Amino acid sequence: MHIVLDRRPDGGVAATELDAAAMPHKAVELEASALIAYVRDREAEHPRWVWSSTAHWYPALLAAGVRVQRCVDLALSHRILRTSLLSAASELAGEAATSWDDIARLAAAPLAEPSAPALFDVVEPATAESLDPVREFQAQQAATPGGPLRLLLAAESAGSLVAEEIRFTGMPWRADVHDRVLTESLGPRAFDGRRPARLEALAAQIRELLGAPGLNPDSQPELLAALRRVGLDVTSTRKWELRELDHPAIAPLLEYKNLYRLFTANGWAWLDTWVRDGRFRPDYVVGGVVTGRWATSGGGALQLPKNIRRAVVADRGWKLVVADAAQLEPRVLTGLASDGAMADAGRGRDLYDSVVAAGVVTSRHEAKVAMLGAMYGATTGDSARLMPGLRRAFPRAIALVDHAAEQGERGEQVVSRLGRTSPRPGASWREVQERASQPGASAADERRARSQARDWGRFTRNFVVQASAAEWALCWMAELRLRLAEVGDGSLDGAPHLVFFLHDEIMVHTPEQFAPQVERLVRGAAAQAGRLLFGTFPVDFPLQIATVDTYADAK
Structure with missing residues (x-):
């Protein structure tokens, strides 16, 4: 069963149930305030919710304590169907650009205030014609042959649910540990735009060794000129090129670059911006890379350095189950x-x-x-x-x-x-x-x-x-999400749930008593993902799994 949600011009919602042939029944007209109760009640029937974009419908439901099992993200599906060779002969692939193409591009835009989402914060171009999700869903159904492409659309939509649930729950994060890591590496936090003590000391050392008292080591043109003045034949200030040089300034310069990267990418400003109430909430963009890999629109969740991972600490009485697929792409x-x-x-x-x-x-x-x-x-x-x-x-x-x-x-x-x-x-x-x-x-x-x-x-x-590996990872997460929902009370605050994803790696935050069961579910979901993509062909997808208190101990 599919139920299509559509925002009405008056701010209410039309909920249209579709039959097996994707033909609509009469829409139920809901006031905005009634949507939460409606979805909660109908979810017991396990429908597949059809909406313009998970990123703009689901946060409000999560904030009200409502999880859904399945959905169709029309924006993500539209983007795939418009470009796939498997749907190239369809009317949808051949039609002129519509507002759905705009929605597909805008679906990656983060909400202004993820902690307090508007009830129907659906992004629509101001000049676009009225969007008709029922008609769009029917067009997508007609454009989708059975088999692989249908599985891809289901997995992509499931991924959109995972991304929003991770963003809602957040990854457990100890701000005090993060601050301690920064202080150990950089020195005490400095204000008014000044560098921390360790960076400033290295900057002074670099200036002295290069004979450049006014050098700003953060300025690529200034640094390049200073290196050339001491006779170093360099074309850039990239680390790999600097490592080939023989000069006393190179060692402190490389150390400066490493620490400056930590300071700018995951320093105190990052901590102030991205960690609230003991949680880091990754802002994932599902299918944000052309191969289908995820990206982020902020926060750098896909590039957490190892020393910063010390700040990812399970809550008291909980564990982190971290799993990564060994040699995923070759397999x-x-x-x-x-x-x-x-x-x-x-x-x-x-x-x-x-x-x-x-x-x-x-x-x-x-x-x-x-x-x-x-x-x-x-x-x-x-x-x-x-x-x-x-x-x-x-x-x-x-x-x-x-x-x-x-x-x-x-x-x-x-x-x-x-x-x-x-x-x-x-x-x-x-x-x-x-x-x-x-x-x-x-x-x-x-x-x-x-x-x-x-x-x-x-x-x-x-x-x-890479695109096929991304599909395996989507199927892995989608299957694991459903299996985890059957553990404990299935909630996002008292039962195991996904809190992180990085290409071929996942993290589950779980009450300690469920950790052994979660490990089994993670392995089972990986095996099922292999079967979904490759049927009975005997290719293994072994996992490295660690149940730990802190992410830094996982590897």
Whole structure:
């Protein structure tokens, strides 16, 4: 059963139940104040709620203590269907841009005040025609063939529920521990725009060693000029280039850069902005990367440094269950290619160690370099040297990514396991390719065209793997969310619940007595995600799981 929620011009809500053929029954007209009770009552029937954007309907329900099991996020689904090759023949994919395209772009915009959401804070372009979610849902149903694409839309919508629930509950965060980490690393907090003591001391040391008393080490042009004045041939101030230099100022400069990164990315200003009431609330953007990976619109949840993870501490009587999927992308590639030899190598053991044991390479490091080179298209150095051996050992897997690269070099699109489709190259890319194919094209034109074609081929080579891995992670979270809801009272404040996600890693905050059960559920959900994507093909997705008091102890 589907129930479509639509905001009326008068501020109320129309709730329309659809039958099995997606045909609407008469809408129930609700006052805004009645929506919470209506959703709570109907949720007992386990409907799939259909709304414009989870990010703008669900927060108010969560604030009122109402969780929903399933939904259809029309904005996220619209974005996928408009670009997927699996729905390219549909009317929805072929129609001119509508307000739903605007909603799909704006769905990532964070709410102004996530702790106190408006009841229907749905973003709609001021000049757009009236949105009709019933009609849009019917168009999406017609555009969605059975099988993989339908699973992708369900997983993407489930991901939107996970993202909002994580944002609502937040990750447990000890501000006092965070402050202590900063003080230990940087010195006491300074105000009025001044640097903390450790940074200031390093800045003074750098100025003295470079003979530049007025140098601002935070200014890239000033620092570059100072380095050149002492005879250092540098083109940038990037860390990798600085590490190649021999000068007394380099060591304190590298230390300064590391500490400055901590100060600016996760310092006291970050703590003041993002941590409230003992919780960090990540602002996830579902499908924010073209491959379907999540992004963040603030807070940097996808880049929490290890020392800051000491501040992520379970509540008293609770534990953190942290799990990450070992070598996720190579294992997804195994399933994509149905490569039996690669599946055997990774079954019940470390895939890279197995590659070494098979004599393909001589060390685990080489195995990792070779595998990453295969998926990311590295064509020089160790990756190129090791590729022939990897191709002989796993011909089906390497042939799959090679084919994806060839498609990209021709300007074609590629498709993930469930149907997410890569974008087309831009107009300038096509112009370069066309110019090189014309009579009288110069050697420079041809070199540029080949270079750009190879670059796009590397993108499509990785797209099929990374996008499919993102789909596996979505299915993992969606399945785990449903399983966790059956533990204890299933609430977000007294039972296990997801509080963090990072590509191939999840964190569950759980009452201590449920921790062993949560570990089993995490493993079961991972196995189910593998079955959903690859059926009976025997590819393993082993997990590294740690039940800890603080995130820093998980690895």
